[in-house]
Amino acid sequence: MASTMRDHHGTEHFGRKLALMAAAVTVGAAASGDHPLYAPARDVVVVYRVTSDTATGGAPVPRPDRMTFAYSGQSGRMRLDTGEDTYTIIDRGADRLYLVSPARRTVWVQRAISSGTPEFLMRDGATYIWAGSATIAGLPCTVWRIRGDGREATNCVTPDGVVTRYVTDGAGLTQTSVEAISVVYETTPAARFEPPPGYQGLEIPPPARR
Numbered sequence: 001m002a003s004t005m006r007d008h009h010g011t012e013h014f015g016r017k018l019a020l021m022a023a024a025v026t027v028g029a030a031a032s033g034d035h036p037l038y039a040p041a042r043d044v045v046v047v048y049r050v051t052s053d054t055a056t057g058g059a060p061v062p063r064p065d066r067m068t069f070a071y072s073g074q075s076g077r078m079r080l081d082t083g084e085d086t087y088t089i090i091d092r093g094a095d096r097l098y099l100v101s102p103a104r105r106t107v108w109v110q111r112a113i114s115s116g117t118p119e120f121l122m123r124d125g126a127t128y129i130w131a132g133s134a135t136i137a138g139l140p141c142t143v144w145r146i147r148g149d150g151r152e153a154t155n156c157v158t159p160d161g162v163v164t165r166y167v168t169d170g171a172g173l174t175q176t177s178v179e180a181i182s183v184v185y186e187t188t189p190a191a192r193f194e195p196p197p198g199y200q201g202l203e204i205p206p207p208a209r210r
Contacts, residue, residue, distance in 0.1 A: 034128065034130075036128060036142075036144060036155075036157050036161075039071065039076060039092075039161060040071045040073070040160060040161040040162050041073070041160040041161045042073045042160065042185060043071060043072060043073045043074075043185065043186060043187045043188065044070075044071050044162055044183065044184070044185050044186075045068065045069070045070045045071075045183075045184045045186055045188060046068070046069045046070075046162060046163075046164075046180050046182065046183050046184075047066065047067075047068050047069075047180070047181050047182040048066065048067045048068075048069065048178045048179060048180055048181065049065075049066060049178075049179050049180075049181050050065040050066065050067050050082075050176065050177070050178050051065070051176070051177045052065075052175070052176045052177075053175045053176075053177075065082065065083070066082070066083055067080060067081065067082045067083075067178070068080070068081040068082075070188045070192065070193075072187075072188060072190065072193050074190070075091075075093075075190065075193055076091075076092060076093050077089060077090065077091050077092075077093075077193035078090040078092075078193075079188070079192055079193055085101060085102075085103050086099055086100060086101045087099075087100050088100070089193055089194070089195065090113070091193075095111065095112055095113055096109060096110065096111050096113065097109070097110040097113045097204075098110075098195045099204075100195055100196065100199070102196070104200075105196075105198070105199045105200060106199055106200045106201075106202060107195045107196070107199045107200070107201050107202070108202050108203070108204050109195075109201060109202070109203050109204065110203075110204040110205075111203070126146050126147065126148030127146070127147045127148060128144045128145070128146055129144065129145040129146075129147070130142065130143075130144060131143040131144060131145045131154065134156050134165070136156055136164035136165050136179060136180055137164050137179075137180040137181060137182060137183050138183075139158050139162070139164055139180075139183060140158065140159070141156035141157050141158045141159075141162075141164045141165070142156065142157050142158075142159075143155070143156050144156070144157065151168070151169070152168075152169040153166060153167060153168045153169060154166070154167045154169070155167075158183075162180070162183055163178075163180075164179065164180040164183065165177075165178065165179045165180065166178040166179075
């Protein structure tokens with residue numbers, strides 16, 4: 001990409017929101033007794049209900065939203081559609097994130113996405129504590145308490161690696177709850193995980209290391 005995007009309107013907000021959402025859907029099922037894996041075991045499309053409670057004058061204000069998550073077992077890529085005018089492709093193998101705007105025919109690229117935010121992909125550095133079981137969206141799942149980077153969260157993961165619920169433990173911050181309302185095991189065309197050809201490319205600087 002020839003250009004560098006440093007002051008794109010909404011990018012900082014996007015990063016905070018996406019970090020929470022991506023954390024919710026990029027943790028897989030437990031392969032051993034002490035931690036989950038990092039991706040579903042097969043192709044899947046999940047629709048989530050997303051609710052953020054933001055304190056306003058001491059009174060939480062619920063803000064419901066929807067998000068669709070698609071995972072390719074072949075490429076390991078993920079796609080997040082939030083119903084806005086952009087969508088996101090996450091390529092953990094290449095350590096890149098693509099924010100795509102069809103209306104602007106633009107792709108913003110962020111490299112080294114895991115270097116500054118270990119919670120973003122729930123990789124090394126977090127502690128996972130078994131916390132029971134539940135049934136969400138008609139599927140049984142294992143509940144995990146997640147601790148790392150000074151934050152805490154809870155998720156629920158099916159035996160084949162689909163996160164059906166993720167809740168951040170606010171601690172004075174916005175509390176976000178992500179819960180599956182539909183889980184469909186189907187193959188998504190490979191093209192949906194690729195940035196569209198012919199779009200203008202701009203680069204987002206990598207996140208600062210903590």
